[in-house]
Amino acid sequence: MDFSSFSTSFGTSFFVFVVLMLLFTWLSRKPGNSFVYYPNRILKGLDPWDGGSRSRNPFAWIREAFSSSEQDVINMSSVDAAVYFVFLSTVRSEQSFVYMVITALLTLFIVTFFLLALAILVLSGLVLLPVLLPVAATDDNVKIQKAKGNQTFSDIDKLLMGNVKGGSPRLWAFLIATYWVSLVTYFLSWKAYVHVSGLRANALMFPELKPEQFAVLVRDLPPVPEGQTRKEQVDSYFKSIYPETFYRSMVVTNNKQVNKIYKELEGYKKKLAHAEAVYDESKKRGKPEGLRPTIRTGLLGIVGRKVDSIEHYNEKIKELIPKLEDEQKVTLREKQQACAFAFFTNRVTVASATQSLHAQMVDTWTVTEAPEPRQIIWSNLKIKLFQRIIRQYVVCFIAALTILFSMIPIGFISALTTLDNLKKLLPFLKPIVNIVAVKTVLEAYLPQIALIVFLALLPKLLFALSKAEGIPSVGHAVRATSGKYFYFTILNVFIGVTLSGTLFDTLKFIEKEPNAIVSLLASSLPGNASFFLAFVALKFFVGYGLELSRIVPLIIFHLEKKYFCKTAKELKEAWFPGDLGYATRIPDDMLVFTIVLCYSVIAPLIIPFGVVYFGLGWLVLRNQALKVYAPSFETNGRMWPHIHTRVIAALILYQVTMFGYFGVKKFSFSTLLLIPLPILSLLFAYVCQKKFYRSFSDTALEVACRELKEIPNMERIYRSFIPPSLRSEKADDDHFEDALSQVSRVGSFA
Amino acid sequence: MDFSSFSTSFGTSFFVFVVLMLLFTWLSRKPGNSFVYYPNRILKGLDPWDGGSRSRNPFAWIREAFSSSEQDVINMSSVDAAVYFVFLSTVRSEQSFVYMVITALLTLFIVTFFLLALAILVLSGLVLLPVLLPVAATDDNVKIQKAKGNQTFSDIDKLLMGNVKGGSPRLWAFLIATYWVSLVTYFLSWKAYVHVSGLRANALMFPELKPEQFAVLVRDLPPVPEGQTRKEQVDSYFKSIYPETFYRSMVVTNNKQVNKIYKELEGYKKKLAHAEAVYDESKKRGKPEGLRPTIRTGLLGIVGRKVDSIEHYNEKIKELIPKLEDEQKVTLREKQQACAFAFFTNRVTVASATQSLHAQMVDTWTVTEAPEPRQIIWSNLKIKLFQRIIRQYVVCFIAALTILFSMIPIGFISALTTLDNLKKLLPFLKPIVNIVAVKTVLEAYLPQIALIVFLALLPKLLFALSKAEGIPSVGHAVRATSGKYFYFTILNVFIGVTLSGTLFDTLKFIEKEPNAIVSLLASSLPGNASFFLAFVALKFFVGYGLELSRIVPLIIFHLEKKYFCKTAKELKEAWFPGDLGYATRIPDDMLVFTIVLCYSVIAPLIIPFGVVYFGLGWLVLRNQALKVYAPSFETNGRMWPHIHTRVIAALILYQVTMFGYFGVKKFSFSTLLLIPLPILSLLFAYVCQKKFYRSFSDTALEVACRELKEIPNMERIYRSFIPPSLRSEKADDDHFEDALSQVSRVGSFA
Structure with missing residues (x-):
C-alpha cells in the first residue's frame, strides 16, 4: 500500500467519523431521541439532559466525559466498566510513554551516534514524531532493494525499521526501544493492577446492601439421608457449622416446566x-x-x-x-436438585465460607460465592464437580478446534451455500437463482456472506460453549467467552493476515524447519504495516463514530415506536440499551493493542494511531457508559486478571516477534540480548498472579468485615433469590414458604 | 548371578535374621533392657510387659502386633504412624493380589493357549508359584542364546520373561499381567486413600483438646503503623474480623540470643x-x-x-x-518480628481462617495453620512470602543437582581423601600412612568410605535444604525431605544399578538416539533381576532383624548407663527412642516397592519377596511403633498424598519400562496396547488429587465443628506456644504477659 492509497483510506475514515459525530450532536439534542442516547440515565431515574442543557455547545459530552470521575462510572454503570476504563487509559498512557522514547532515552542515543539525523529531525520540526522514524528514514535499504526490483518507492516504507540496513549499528536504537516498550508495559500494568485491586476492595466493602454478599451457593450435595428432606439436610449441616450466623437455605429446583x-x-x-x-x-x-x-x-x-x-x-x-x-407447588416439592443457596447474617462468614473446604470428601458440599440473582444461570447449578471438570476440558478442546480450524466450518458453510447445493436443498428458489444477474452476484458473494454470518455467530457460539462448561453466572461465562474470542482474533486476524500473503509460498519452507514460524512471522510483519495502520484508523474513526451516533439502534427504535409499540412496557423494551458487551469489546481492543505493540518498534508511526484509538475509545465509551448502556451484571472487576494476563500474552508475542525480526536483520549477537525479555515477562506475570490474583477470585476478610449502613433485612435478601417464575402472584407472598415447609419426607421421592 | 550364589546370599540373610530374632527374644525379656525395647510404653506411663508376661512364649510380640488395632497405633504413636501402616498393608495386599494373577485371569488364558504348560505346572505341584514362571520356563530363549555364547546356564534365568522368545504369543500372558498389576494398584490405592481420609477426619474431630487447633500462624505482617505496637496491630486486625471468637495474639520474637x-x-x-x-x-x-x-x-x-x-x-x-x-525482657520488647500466632476460642473459626484470604494484598497477613508447638521451626517463621517462593525454587534446583550429579560430590570427597592429599593436609599422619599394610587398606577403602559418609549425610543435607525453604514445621520439612530422598534412591539405586552395567558400553548408542533410554532401561532390567532379588531379601532379613533386635541402641544404652549416666534425666536421654524416621524410611520402602513393581511381570519370582518384605515390615514396625518409637510430631496423616503420588509415579515408571521391554521383545503391534496405561495412571492421579487432596492440605469445616469434651482452657493453650527459653523461671509466671504489655510504642524501635 503506498502513501496515497493509505491517505485516501485514512481521509475517508476521518470524513465518516466527522459526519457521524455531527449526526450525533444533532440527533442527541432532539427530545424524541433521548431514549436512544440517554437510556441509562433514564433507567437510573435521572433527567437525560441534566437540567435542560439542551442548548449547550455540541461538544459538551466531551467535557462531561472528561470531568466524570471513576466513582461516577461505578455509580452509573458498574465496577466492571470502571475496570475497563482503567484498561483503556493504561494502554493509552502506555503508548504515550512509549512515544516519549523520543525525548527520554533515544534522544541521548541519537545525539551520540546520529548528530546528522538529529539535526534533520529538529530542523524538520518533527520533535513530536518518534525518533525511530528518522533513524529508519535516513537509511536507504528499501530504496536500494526496491530499485533492484521494479517496485515503486513509497514514503511510508521509508519510515519503517525495514529501511534500516541489516547489521547496521542503528539497530541498537530499535533494540533499546524494544526494552523500553516492555519496561513501560510492566510498570503501567503493575500500577493498574494495584489500582483495580483497590477498586474491587472498595466495591466489596461498599456499605450499601448487596444480596449476593449474604448468600453462598452450595453445589454437589450428597444424597439426602433417609427420613430427611433436602432442606432439612442443608439446614442441619450449616447450622452445626455456623450456629450463630446461618439464617436459612433455599433448595434449587428444576424450573424448566x-x-x-x-x-x-x-x-x-x-x-x-x-x-x-x-x-x-x-x-x-x-x-x-x-x-x-x-x-x-x-x-x-x-x-x-x-x-x-x-x-x-x-x-x-x-x-x-x-x-x-x-x-x-409441584416444582418446589418434587423437583428439588442437589444444590442450594445458604443465607448468612454476616458478610465475613460468607466470605470465609466460600473459601473454606466444608466436607472431608472434596467433591461434596462445594461452597462457592453466590452470583447476583439477576445473573444466575439456573440450569447449570445442578451439574456435579467432576462433570464440570470434564465439560471444561471438552469445551476447551472444541474451542481450540474452532479457533485453529475456523476456516473449515466456514468452508463447510460455503460449500453448503453454493448455488448448486442451494438449488438441491431449496428447489423453489430455482427460477430466481437462474436469472443471470442474481446468479453472478450470489456466486460472488455467497462465501463472503457465509464468512460474515460465521463471524457474527461466533461470539454467540463461544458464549454457548462457555455456558456449557457448567459456569453458574453470566459474568463468569462472559469472561470465559472473552478469553476464547481473544485467541480467535489474535490467531485469525493478526497472525492470519500477517502470514496469509506469504503463507502458501512458504509452507514448504516451514515443513522443512518448523522453528521458522517466528522468523517467518517477523519477516512478514513490515509488509503489512500500512494495512494495519489503515485497519486501526478505520476501527477508531468508523467504529467509534457508529458507537457514538447509535444509528442502528436509533432507526430500530423509531421504527418500532411508530409501527409496533403501544404500551409503555413495549416502548421500554424497544429502547432498552443492553450492556457494554465485554465478551467481544475487550478482545477487539486487545487485538488493536497487540497490533500496535508488535509494530511499535518496527513501524513507530502506528503509535499515534494507537493513542488516538484508545483515547477516543475512552472518551466515547465513557459517554456511553455514563449515558447509554445499562450493565446487566456486576462482577466487581473480576475481568481484570484476565485482561492483565492477555496484556502480558500480547507483550510476549511482541517480544518473540522482535527477536525473530532482529534475527532477520542479521543483528546476530545483539539479538541474543532480547532473550531475557520473554523470561522477564513470564516472571512478571507470575509475581502479579501471586500478589494479586487471589484477591480477585476470593473476597478478602478485611474487606468483608467493614460495617454496613443498615442492619440487613434477611427476608428481603432471601426473597431476591427466588426466580420470578416461582414468585407468588398473590399478595400475601407466603406460598413459597409454605410449599417448602409442607414438602413431603424424602423417602417418597428421592 | 546363578542360582547357587543367590541361594547362598539368601541363606546367609535368613540365618542372620533368625539369629537376630532369637537375640531379640532373649534380650527383650531381661528387665534391664526394658528401656531399650519398650521406651514408648514407659514414656506413656504403661508397664513395659503389660502385667508380668515375662515368661510368655518368645513369639508373643507377633501375636500382639497382629491383634493391635489401628486405634492402638494412633493412641500409642501417631496418626502418621497409622497412615504408614496403611501404606505397608496396601502394598502388601497389592502384591498378594498380583500374585492371584495365577488363579484368576491367567489360568484361563493358559488353559486356552498353553494346555501343555498348564499340565506341566499342575504336575510340578507349583500351584502357588505364578503362572508366568512356567510360561517363561517352557520356552528356551536363554538356553539358545547362552549356548551360542560360552556362558553357564542358570535356573533363575529360566524363570524370567527373558526366557520367552521374541514375538511369541506367550507374551500375551505378560501383557495381560501388566494390566492386572496396574488395575490392582488403582483399586487398592483408591481404597487406601478413602481409608486414610477417614483416619485424618477422625483425628481432626478428636474430642480431646489439641492446642494447634485453636491457633493460626500469621506471617508477612505489614509494617507497624505509627503509634501502635505490633501486638496492638495484630489484635485490632483480628478483633475487627472475628469480634466474637478472637482470644489474643502472640508476636513471634527473634529468640537466637x-x-x-x-x-x-x-x-x-x-x-x-x-x-x-x-x-x-x-x-x-x-x-x-x-x-x-x-x-x-x-x-x-x-x-x-x-x-x-x-x-x-x-x-x-x-x-x-x-x-x-x-x-x-529485651527479646519480648525489642526483637519482635513480622509474624505472630493468633488464638481463637473455636475450632471452626481457626479452620476457616487458615483457608481464607485476609488481606486484599495477597502477600500480607498470610494466615496458615499453626504447627504443633513442639515442631515449630521458629527461625523460619519470619521469612516473607516472596522470599519463601524464591527459596523453594532455589532449593528445588540445588536438590535436583544433588540428585542428578550426586557422583560429583562423592568424587570430590574421594579426591580430597586420597592418600597424597591427606598427607599434604595432615602432615602428622605421614609416618602412619607410610606403613605398607595401612596404605593398602586406605587406598582400597577411602572412596568407599567417602561414599558411605555421603550416603549417611545425605538425608541430613536434604533435611537442612528442606528447612531452608522457609517451612514452618518439622513435619512439613520431613515430608519435603522424604520426597527429595525418594527421587534420589530411585534414580541412583534403581535406575543407576540397572543401567550401570551397560551404561558405558552404550553411551554412544544413547548419543545417537536420545529416546532409546527407555528401551535401554527395559533391555537391561532382566539382567539385574537376581541382584534385586538378593537386595530385597537382604533388606528384609538383615534390615528388619537389626530393627527388631535394636543391637546398636542396646549397646549404646548399656555403655552410657555404666560409664556416664548419673541422674535420671541423663538415663532418659540415653534410652529416649526418637521417632520412626519417615524421611528415609518411606523412600526406602518406596524403592523396594518400585523394584518389585517393575520386576513383577518380567521376573514374577520377586513378588513373594515383596510380600515378605512388606508383611514382615508391617509386623516388626507395628511392634516398634507400639513399644519403641516415640513420635516427635503429629501431622494427622498429611504424608499420605505424597506417598500416593509416589506410588503412582512408581507405577508410571513400571508401565513405561514394560512398554520398552515389550518393544525389545518385538511384540510390536500389541506393545501399542500398553500406551493407554500411563495415560490412565495420570488420569487416576488427577482424579484422586481433585477428590481428596484438599482435605489433607486443609481442615474440612464439618470435621472441625465437632464438639469438644471440655471447654478449652485458652490460657493454657496460649502458654503452650511460648517457647521454653521465654518461659519465666518464677512461680507467678506473669513476666511474659507484663513484658508484652509494657512494650514501648512502635515509633521508638520499628
Whole structure:
C-alpha cells in the first residue's frame, strides 16, 4: 500500500467519523431521541439532559466525559466498566510513554551516534514524531532493494525499521526501544493492577446492601439421608457449622416446566396490554365505541377461527394462572436438585465460607460465592464437580478446534451455500437463482456472506460453549467467552493476515524447519504495516463514530415506536440499551493493542494511531457508559486478571516477534540480548498472579468485615433469590414458604 | 548371578535374621533392657510387659502386633504412624493380589493357549508359584542364546520373561499381567486413600483438646503503623474480623540470643545435677563425707584452675538466671518480628481462617495453620512470602543437582581423601600412612568410605535444604525431605544399578538416539533381576532383624548407663527412642516397592519377596511403633498424598519400562496396547488429587465443628506456644504477659 492509497483510506475514515459525530450532536439534542442516547440515565431515574442543557455547545459530552470521575462510572454503570476504563487509559498512557522514547532515552542515543539525523529531525520540526522514524528514514535499504526490483518507492516504507540496513549499528536504537516498550508495559500494568485491586476492595466493602454478599451457593450435595428432606439436610449441616450466623437455605429446583408456563403467561399478558392499547387508540381515533382487535387462533395468528383478542387473552391468562400455581407447588416439592443457596447474617462468614473446604470428601458440599440473582444461570447449578471438570476440558478442546480450524466450518458453510447445493436443498428458489444477474452476484458473494454470518455467530457460539462448561453466572461465562474470542482474533486476524500473503509460498519452507514460524512471522510483519495502520484508523474513526451516533439502534427504535409499540412496557423494551458487551469489546481492543505493540518498534508511526484509538475509545465509551448502556451484571472487576494476563500474552508475542525480526536483520549477537525479555515477562506475570490474583477470585476478610449502613433485612435478601417464575402472584407472598415447609419426607421421592 | 550364589546370599540373610530374632527374644525379656525395647510404653506411663508376661512364649510380640488395632497405633504413636501402616498393608495386599494373577485371569488364558504348560505346572505341584514362571520356563530363549555364547546356564534365568522368545504369543500372558498389576494398584490405592481420609477426619474431630487447633500462624505482617505496637496491630486486625471468637495474639520474637543463654543455663543445670550425683555416690561408696568432684575452668575442662564443680556450676547458674531474665525482657520488647500466632476460642473459626484470604494484598497477613508447638521451626517463621517462593525454587534446583550429579560430590570427597592429599593436609599422619599394610587398606577403602559418609549425610543435607525453604514445621520439612530422598534412591539405586552395567558400553548408542533410554532401561532390567532379588531379601532379613533386635541402641544404652549416666534425666536421654524416621524410611520402602513393581511381570519370582518384605515390615514396625518409637510430631496423616503420588509415579515408571521391554521383545503391534496405561495412571492421579487432596492440605469445616469434651482452657493453650527459653523461671509466671504489655510504642524501635 503506498502513501496515497493509505491517505485516501485514512481521509475517508476521518470524513465518516466527522459526519457521524455531527449526526450525533444533532440527533442527541432532539427530545424524541433521548431514549436512544440517554437510556441509562433514564433507567437510573435521572433527567437525560441534566437540567435542560439542551442548548449547550455540541461538544459538551466531551467535557462531561472528561470531568466524570471513576466513582461516577461505578455509580452509573458498574465496577466492571470502571475496570475497563482503567484498561483503556493504561494502554493509552502506555503508548504515550512509549512515544516519549523520543525525548527520554533515544534522544541521548541519537545525539551520540546520529548528530546528522538529529539535526534533520529538529530542523524538520518533527520533535513530536518518534525518533525511530528518522533513524529508519535516513537509511536507504528499501530504496536500494526496491530499485533492484521494479517496485515503486513509497514514503511510508521509508519510515519503517525495514529501511534500516541489516547489521547496521542503528539497530541498537530499535533494540533499546524494544526494552523500553516492555519496561513501560510492566510498570503501567503493575500500577493498574494495584489500582483495580483497590477498586474491587472498595466495591466489596461498599456499605450499601448487596444480596449476593449474604448468600453462598452450595453445589454437589450428597444424597439426602433417609427420613430427611433436602432442606432439612442443608439446614442441619450449616447450622452445626455456623450456629450463630446461618439464617436459612433455599433448595434449587428444576424450573424448566414452570419457566415455560410463566413465559407463556407473561406473553399473554403483554399481548393483552397491547390489544387493550390498540382498542383505546381506536376509540380516540375512530368511532367512540372503538374497534375491538381480533385474532385468529391458529398457527401464528394467520389461520383459524377469528376471535376477540382481549377476551381471548383474558381467558388464556385465567387458564394459566392456576396452572402456574400448581406447577410452582409441584416444582418446589418434587423437583428439588442437589444444590442450594445458604443465607448468612454476616458478610465475613460468607466470605470465609466460600473459601473454606466444608466436607472431608472434596467433591461434596462445594461452597462457592453466590452470583447476583439477576445473573444466575439456573440450569447449570445442578451439574456435579467432576462433570464440570470434564465439560471444561471438552469445551476447551472444541474451542481450540474452532479457533485453529475456523476456516473449515466456514468452508463447510460455503460449500453448503453454493448455488448448486442451494438449488438441491431449496428447489423453489430455482427460477430466481437462474436469472443471470442474481446468479453472478450470489456466486460472488455467497462465501463472503457465509464468512460474515460465521463471524457474527461466533461470539454467540463461544458464549454457548462457555455456558456449557457448567459456569453458574453470566459474568463468569462472559469472561470465559472473552478469553476464547481473544485467541480467535489474535490467531485469525493478526497472525492470519500477517502470514496469509506469504503463507502458501512458504509452507514448504516451514515443513522443512518448523522453528521458522517466528522468523517467518517477523519477516512478514513490515509488509503489512500500512494495512494495519489503515485497519486501526478505520476501527477508531468508523467504529467509534457508529458507537457514538447509535444509528442502528436509533432507526430500530423509531421504527418500532411508530409501527409496533403501544404500551409503555413495549416502548421500554424497544429502547432498552443492553450492556457494554465485554465478551467481544475487550478482545477487539486487545487485538488493536497487540497490533500496535508488535509494530511499535518496527513501524513507530502506528503509535499515534494507537493513542488516538484508545483515547477516543475512552472518551466515547465513557459517554456511553455514563449515558447509554445499562450493565446487566456486576462482577466487581473480576475481568481484570484476565485482561492483565492477555496484556502480558500480547507483550510476549511482541517480544518473540522482535527477536525473530532482529534475527532477520542479521543483528546476530545483539539479538541474543532480547532473550531475557520473554523470561522477564513470564516472571512478571507470575509475581502479579501471586500478589494479586487471589484477591480477585476470593473476597478478602478485611474487606468483608467493614460495617454496613443498615442492619440487613434477611427476608428481603432471601426473597431476591427466588426466580420470578416461582414468585407468588398473590399478595400475601407466603406460598413459597409454605410449599417448602409442607414438602413431603424424602423417602417418597428421592 | 546363578542360582547357587543367590541361594547362598539368601541363606546367609535368613540365618542372620533368625539369629537376630532369637537375640531379640532373649534380650527383650531381661528387665534391664526394658528401656531399650519398650521406651514408648514407659514414656506413656504403661508397664513395659503389660502385667508380668515375662515368661510368655518368645513369639508373643507377633501375636500382639497382629491383634493391635489401628486405634492402638494412633493412641500409642501417631496418626502418621497409622497412615504408614496403611501404606505397608496396601502394598502388601497389592502384591498378594498380583500374585492371584495365577488363579484368576491367567489360568484361563493358559488353559486356552498353553494346555501343555498348564499340565506341566499342575504336575510340578507349583500351584502357588505364578503362572508366568512356567510360561517363561517352557520356552528356551536363554538356553539358545547362552549356548551360542560360552556362558553357564542358570535356573533363575529360566524363570524370567527373558526366557520367552521374541514375538511369541506367550507374551500375551505378560501383557495381560501388566494390566492386572496396574488395575490392582488403582483399586487398592483408591481404597487406601478413602481409608486414610477417614483416619485424618477422625483425628481432626478428636474430642480431646489439641492446642494447634485453636491457633493460626500469621506471617508477612505489614509494617507497624505509627503509634501502635505490633501486638496492638495484630489484635485490632483480628478483633475487627472475628469480634466474637478472637482470644489474643502472640508476636513471634527473634529468640537466637535468648536461646543461647537458655541452652547454656540448662547445660550448667545438667552438669550440676551430674556433679551432685557423683558426690552422693562417692559418699555411699567411699568416705562418709564424700569426695567433692572438681573441674578445671579452662578449655574443655582439661586446662585451667581446678575448682569445686558443684560450687562452680552454682555460681554460673546464679550468674545466668538474671542474664536470661534480662534477655527475655529485651527479646519480648525489642526483637519482635513480622509474624505472630493468633488464638481463637473455636475450632471452626481457626479452620476457616487458615483457608481464607485476609488481606486484599495477597502477600500480607498470610494466615496458615499453626504447627504443633513442639515442631515449630521458629527461625523460619519470619521469612516473607516472596522470599519463601524464591527459596523453594532455589532449593528445588540445588536438590535436583544433588540428585542428578550426586557422583560429583562423592568424587570430590574421594579426591580430597586420597592418600597424597591427606598427607599434604595432615602432615602428622605421614609416618602412619607410610606403613605398607595401612596404605593398602586406605587406598582400597577411602572412596568407599567417602561414599558411605555421603550416603549417611545425605538425608541430613536434604533435611537442612528442606528447612531452608522457609517451612514452618518439622513435619512439613520431613515430608519435603522424604520426597527429595525418594527421587534420589530411585534414580541412583534403581535406575543407576540397572543401567550401570551397560551404561558405558552404550553411551554412544544413547548419543545417537536420545529416546532409546527407555528401551535401554527395559533391555537391561532382566539382567539385574537376581541382584534385586538378593537386595530385597537382604533388606528384609538383615534390615528388619537389626530393627527388631535394636543391637546398636542396646549397646549404646548399656555403655552410657555404666560409664556416664548419673541422674535420671541423663538415663532418659540415653534410652529416649526418637521417632520412626519417615524421611528415609518411606523412600526406602518406596524403592523396594518400585523394584518389585517393575520386576513383577518380567521376573514374577520377586513378588513373594515383596510380600515378605512388606508383611514382615508391617509386623516388626507395628511392634516398634507400639513399644519403641516415640513420635516427635503429629501431622494427622498429611504424608499420605505424597506417598500416593509416589506410588503412582512408581507405577508410571513400571508401565513405561514394560512398554520398552515389550518393544525389545518385538511384540510390536500389541506393545501399542500398553500406551493407554500411563495415560490412565495420570488420569487416576488427577482424579484422586481433585477428590481428596484438599482435605489433607486443609481442615474440612464439618470435621472441625465437632464438639469438644471440655471447654478449652485458652490460657493454657496460649502458654503452650511460648517457647521454653521465654518461659519465666518464677512461680507467678506473669513476666511474659507484663513484658508484652509494657512494650514501648512502635515509633521508638520499628
